[in-house]
Amino acid sequence: xxxxxxxxxxxxxxxGFHYLFxxxxxxxxxxxxxxxxxxxxxxxxxYHQMARYWTRxxxxxxxxxxxxxxxxxxxxxxxxxxxxxFVGDVFGSALASEGIFAFFLESGFLALLLFGWxxxxxxxxxxxxxxxxxGAHFSAVWIIVANSWQQTPAGFHIVNHAGGxxxxxxxxxxxxxxxxxxDRLTHTVCGAWQAGAWMVxxxxxxxxxxxxxxxxxxxxxxxGLLVALAASLIQLDTGHDxxxxxxxxxxxxxxxxxxxxxxxxxxxxxxxxxxxxxxEVRFGLAIPKLLSYLVYGDWExxxxxxxxxxxxxxxxxxxxxxTYHAMVAIGMGLIALAVLSIVQWWRGKLFNQRWLxxxxxxxxxxPQLANQLGWASAEVGRQPWIVYKLLRTSDALSKVVSxxxxxxxxxxxxxxxxxLFAVFxxxxxxxxxxxxxxxxxTPVGPLRKEPRADV
Amino acid sequence: xxxxxxxLNFVWFxxxxxxxxxxxxxxxxxxxxxxxxxxxxxxxxxRIMLNSIGPVWDGNEVWLVTGGGxxxxxxxxxxxxxxxxxxxxxxxxLVALIFRAVAIEFRSKQPMRWWRQMWDxxxxxxxxxxxxxIGVALGNIASGVPLDxxxxxxxGFFHLLRPYPLLVGVTTVALFAMHGAIYAVMKTEGELHExxxxxxxxxxxxxxxxxxxxxxxxxxxxxxxxxxxxxxxWLFIVAIMNALAIANIPREISHGNDFxxxxxxxxxxxxxxxxxxxGMFPNMVYSFPNPENSLTLLNSASSxxxxxxxxIVALIGVPLVLTYTATIYFIxxxxxxxxxxxx
Numbered sequence: 001x002x003x004x005x006x007x008x009x010x011x012x013x014x015x016g017f018h019y020l021f022x023x024x025x026x027x028x029x030x031x032x033x034x035x036x037x038x039x040x041x042x043x044x045x046x047y048h049q050m051a052r053y054w055t056r057x058x059x060x061x062x063x064x065x066x067x068x069x070x071x072x073x074x075x076x077x078x079x080x081x082x083x084x085x086f087v088g089d090v091f092g093s094a095l096a097s098e099g100i101f102a103f104f105l106e107s108g109f110l111a112l113l114l115f116g117w118x119x120x121x122x123x124x125x126x127x128x129x130x131x132x133x134x135g136a137h138f139s140a141v142w143i144i145v146a147n148s149w150q151q152t153p154a155g156f157h158i159v160n161h162a163g164g165x166x167x168x169x170x171x172x173x174x175x176x177x178x179x180x181x182x183d184r185l186t187h188t189v190c191g192a193w194q195a196g197a198w199m200v201x202x203x204x205x206x207x208x209x210x211x212x213x214x215x216x217x218x219x220x221x222x223x224g225l226l227v228a229l230a231a232s233l234i235q236l237d238t239g240h241d242x243x244x245x246x247x248x249x250x251x252x253x254x255x256x257x258x259x260x261x262x263x264x265x266x267x268x269x270x271x272x273x274x275x276x277x278x279x280e281v282r283f284g285l286a287i288p289k290l291l292s293y294l295v296y297g298d299w300e301x302x303x304x305x306x307x308x309x310x311x312x313x314x315x316x317x318x319x320x321x322x323t324y325h326a327m328v329a330i331g332m333g334l335i336a337l338a339v340l341s342i343v344q345w346w347r348g349k350l351f352n353q354r355w356l357x358x359x360x361x362x363x364x365x366x367p368q369l370a371n372q373l374g375w376a377s378a379e380v381g382r383q384p385w386i387v388y389k390l391l392r393t394s395d396a397l398s399k400v401v402s403x404x405x406x407x408x409x410x411x412x413x414x415x416x417x418x419x420l421f422a423v424f425x426x427x428x429x430x431x432x433x434x435x436x437x438x439x440x441x442t443p444v445g446p447l448r449k450e451p452r453a454d455v
Numbered sequence: 456x457x458x459x460x461x462x463l464n465f466v467w468f469x470x471x472x473x474x475x476x477x478x479x480x481x482x483x484x485x486x487x488x489x490x491x492x493x494x495x496x497x498x499x500x501x502r503i504m505l506n507s508i509g510p511v512w513d514g515n516e517v518w519l520v521t522g523g524g525x526x527x528x529x530x531x532x533x534x535x536x537x538x539x540x541x542x543x544x545x546x547x548x549l550v551a552l553i554f555r556a557v558a559i560e561f562r563s564k565q566p567m568r569w570w571r572q573m574w575d576x577x578x579x580x581x582x583x584x585x586x587x588x589i590g591v592a593l594g595n596i597a598s599g600v601p602l603d604x605x606x607x608x609x610x611g612f613f614h615l616l617r618p619y620p621l622l623v624g625v626t627t628v629a630l631f632a633m634h635g636a637i638y639a640v641m642k643t644e645g646e647l648h649e650x651x652x653x654x655x656x657x658x659x660x661x662x663x664x665x666x667x668x669x670x671x672x673x674x675x676x677x678x679x680x681x682x683x684x685x686x687x688x689w690l691f692i693v694a695i696m697n698a699l700a701i702a703n704i705p706r707e708i709s710h711g712n713d714f715x716x717x718x719x720x721x722x723x724x725x726x727x728x729x730x731x732x733x734g735m736f737p738n739m740v741y742s743f744p745n746p747e748n749s750l751t752l753l754n755s756a757s758s759x760x761x762x763x764x765x766x767i768v769a770l771i772g773v774p775l776v777l778t779y780t781a782t783i784y785f786i787x788x789x790x791x792x793x794x795x796x797x798x
Contacts, residue, residue: 063560066513067553073523074545077538081607084538088531089757093765096528099521100772107517108779111510111787115796119786159758163532163606168758398539400607409546416550420557427564439795 004394006406007079012379013410014071016372017417021065023371026140026189027196027227028058029133032113034223036126046215049440050223051129052117053216054200057431059114064424066107068417079406083386083396089168090156090175091146098142106135140189148181150387151378152249158390167390183245184378187238191374193231194334194367200224201341203432205360208351216436218351221360225345228363229338235331240294246381247295250388251304252313253381256320258291259306266291266303271325278306278317315383323377330370337363460737460753463762467529468736468752470769474525476728478518480634480721485512487635489555489582490628491654492575499793500647501575505559506797507642510787512559514780516552528765532606532755533739540600540608541592544615548588555581563798583628590627594620597734598677599743606750619672626665630727633658634720637704641713644790655708655716663701673734679741680734690733697726 001009032054039047073095077084084092112120112128120128155174156167169175201224207217247254259274259281260266268291272284289299296303306314341360344350351357386393485508495501508515527534538545554577562574598619601609636655643651673680684690700723707716735741739755742748756762 060560060564063513063557066516067556070516070520070552071549073520073527074538074549076527077534078542078545079539081535081539084527084535085531088527088534089761092524092526092528092531092534092757093761093768096521096524096765097768097772099517099524100768100776103517103520104514104772104776104779107514108776108783110513111783115510116786117796118794162754166531169761169764172764398535398542399605400539400609401542405542405612408543412546412550416553420553423557423561427561430564 001403003401003403003406004397006403006410007397007401008393010406010410010413011075011079012376014068014075014413014417016375017421018065018068018072019371019375020368021061021068022136022139023192023195023367024061024199025058025065025196026133026136026192027194027231028054028061028199029129029136029196030193031196031200031223031227032058032129033126033133034227035220036129038223040122040126045441046219049216049436050220052440053436054220055113057199057428059110060424060427060431062110064420068420071413077398079398079401080386080396081398081400083391085163086166086391086396087150087387089166090149090153093169093172094142094146094149094176098139098146102135102138102142104135105138106132109135137189140192141185144185144188145176145178145181148178148184149175151184151382152178152180153387153390154178167387179249180242180245183238183242187235187242187374190231190235190238191367191371193227194235195371197224197227197231198334198363198367201228201360202362202364205357205363206432207435209354209357209361213435221350222345225338225341228334229342232331232335232338236335239328239331244295247303250382252306252309253315253320254295255304255306255309256315256317256381257324257377259317259321260291260303261305261307263302263305263308265289265300266295266305268294269321269325271329272321274317274321276317277311277314278321313384315381320377320381323373323380327370327373327377330366330373334363334366334370337366461759463759463766464752464756466766467525467756467762468732468739470766471522471525471529472728472732474518474522476725478515478522479728480724481515481518482512483586483631483724484508484635484638484717485515486555486582486586487631487633488639489578489635490586490632491635491639491651492579492582494654495647495650498571501571502563502793502797503643503647503791504639505562505578506793507639507791509559509798511783512556514783516556525765525769529757529762530739530750530752530755531757533750536602536606536608536750537592537596537740540610541595541615543612544588544592548585548592551581551584551588553581554578555585559798586628586631587624590624591615591620593627593731594623596740597623597673597680597731599679599741599746599749601744602740602742602748602750604748606748606755619676622665622669622672626662626669629658629662629665630724633662633704634717634724637708637713637717637720640708641717642791652708656705659701659705659708666701679746683733683736693726693729693733697723697730700726 032051035047035054036051038044039051109128109131112125113132116125116128153167155169155171155178157170158165159168200220204217204221204224207213208221243254246257256278258266258269259272259278261279267286267288269281269284269286272281272286274281292301292303293299306317337359341350341356344353344356382388384392384394386396488504488508492501492504495504523534558574558578558581562571562578565571595615598617600614603609633655636651636658640648640651640655684694700719703719704716704723707713707719737751737753738749739752740750
């Protein structure tokens with residue numbers, strides 16, 4: 001394999017692994033706010049128990065998210081030095097803003113969230129929980145602003161320097177609100193809410209199947225399902241907006257999503273297997289002209305096909321097609337599952353329908369897969385550009401890094417991440433098996449005043 | 456020398472310095488606690504060590520992330536050259552940082568002896584290796600690395616492991632161990648506290664020995680680091696403050712003023728980083744053997760517009776950061792007490 005492929009593989013692997021965790025932090029962050037809010041509002045100790053239990057899970061997820069996240073910040077420079085020189089002026093600002101506005105907020109108040117139950121009053125603790133959740137959302141904002149600028153660059157001009165051309169900011173807010181950033185932000189955040197919500201649903205459903213911690217499990221399941229329903233329905237809208245945005249801003253990406261080759265009214269595939277250049281789709285089932293209708297509200301309006309673009313500027317079709325369709329299919333499945341579960345809950349049948357609970361136990365995998373697949377289609381769909389229409393991925397590589405170095409680091413990270421993942425699953429399983437703590441039914445904090453030694 | 460440098464470039468040179476100094480002071484003590492971790496023996500002692508940094512290590516590490524982000528934004532040329540040039544060293548640093556981070560989180564989640572021992576070792580080695588590699592990187596940037604005309608790093612991994620950078624690396628470990636020992640003294644009580652108090656003096660001694668060797672080595676082998684000092688002799692006041700701050704540490708420790716000893720240690724680190732900045736100025740990465748290829752705060756910076764925007768971001772963000780950092784340290788002040796929430 002050449003250095004470029006290796007560098008891309010290493011980056012994809014490390015970011016794919018990292019991205020298992022931040023969506024959980026964002027989604028669980030929101031759910032912690034809801035649970036602790038319910039506790040403050042109702043004073044029902046089971047909500048306190050829920051907040052405490054899910055906080056412990058959050059702590060575990062967060063630690064791995066932080067540890068694997070630093071890698072990403074380093075890898076822009078280590079793997080993509082030419083890219084870093086080209087975009088630093090723009091992309092670096094968003095990244096630095098993420099550090100200063102999101103990570104400090106998140107990590108500072110995390111201390112209170114995890115260790116502060118006895119140290120501060122319940123309202124202050126609730127405030128800390130809200131700040132952690134807010135920080136997690138801010139981090140999504142800034143990293144998606146940075147990534148969206150790669151997809152739809154705006155608010156910049158190209159300046160030639162001794163070291164070569166580079167992009168420099170002309171309008172900060174135009175850079176922040178680049179044409180795709182808000183659609184992509186809402187879409188990603190809804191995906192993150194689903195990751196957190198379905199995880200809560202999944203664990204709670206398992207307790208119900210086992211007949212354990214029933215009150216805890218029912219209430220957790222209800223909160224999880226409500227967030228899951230809301231997020232997956234909003235996701236319909238954000239997904240639609242994203243696709244319309246892609247049709248305007250990156251038409252060749254949309255064409256690759258649907259393997260749409262000739263400019264004509266476009267159909268929407270349910271599934272299929274495009275050939276290499278997307279000119280033919282085998283084993284496919286398509287709804288004629290539906291894509292034209294979804295994008296333009298007009299069944300007859302032509303959608304630009306891949307053939308309009310020079311072959312060197314087209315993304316690889318099949319990967320983009322498959323990841324995109326798998327994401328959409330999972331998303332639709334999650335909507336159906338959420339609606340069905342809510343209907344059963346409303347009919348009073350949710351908690352004893354074992355087959356449904358069994359499906360809900362597995363539901364945690366859905367958003368994780370969809371999140372990974374969606375990112376893959378968004379990023380592979382941007383190829384061959386690292387910054388759309390400005391810099392090719394093949395030109396962005398570090399000049400001084402050899403294939404051997406990247407292989408070494410790839411092996412190193414594979415081993416470390418395999419270990420991390422095994423330990424994460426082991427500890428998560430342990431927490432789930434252990435279940436909520438009975439002692440957490442007795443609230444702490446100002447209700448348990450004890451003298452405390454100070455410096 | 457100062458007159459022809461745009462003010463924003465100078466401000467960002469200083470601000471990147473402030474962020475990395477913040478990182479050194481804050482993560483320095485928790486890396487130092489990690490370096491000493493294996494010298495404590497019982498499970499309870501180790502838990503107290505871990506929990507002394509428990510609520511804050513994560514926020515401390517954010518200073519590195521933000522420092523890296525600021526470097527990327529303000530001096531992208533430096534970020535690109537150093538991160539790609541020091542590829543393997545930084546990959547090792549990342550693995551070390553990952554191990555120590557997750558070890559803190561994982562260690563006390565299971566009661567098995569082997570489990571705890573494994574993560575104790577991971578935490579400690581990860582901490583020492585992180586400190587060492589950070590020091591080696593600084594040593595290389597100070598003594599100079601070969602940069603070609605395109606400002607690319609023109610050497611291999613083993614070139615980074617020359618005696619001077621290694622010496623700076625070991626000195627960094629000693630500095631962080633001393634800083635961590637003082638912090639741990641402040642956060643503990645009873646038997647462990649007395650034990651740590653004894654270690655502080657040893658740590659100070661070891662650090663001072665290395666500090667003297669590094670100083671002599673810098674004067675002898677890295678003369679360009681003292682050019683600015685010689686041109687502006689009043690800057691020697693920083694070196695004097697540094698020496699006074701270090702000398703004050705054992706004095707405060709012997710009087711039992713642990714917090715003031717810690718402040719002295721922080722002051723010493725601020726002075727050290729200031730000296731480093733003065734020595735580097737106006738270079739960001741010194742090129743040796745071709746100094747004309749050096750990355751300076753002029754030829755490696757982002758546009759004036761971006762530096763200005765980032766300054767506004769910093770002026771809004773930094774006071775916020777300092778407010779909640781101070782609040783968290785205040786809430787978690789006092790001696791460590793183990794409770795069910797502890798690691």
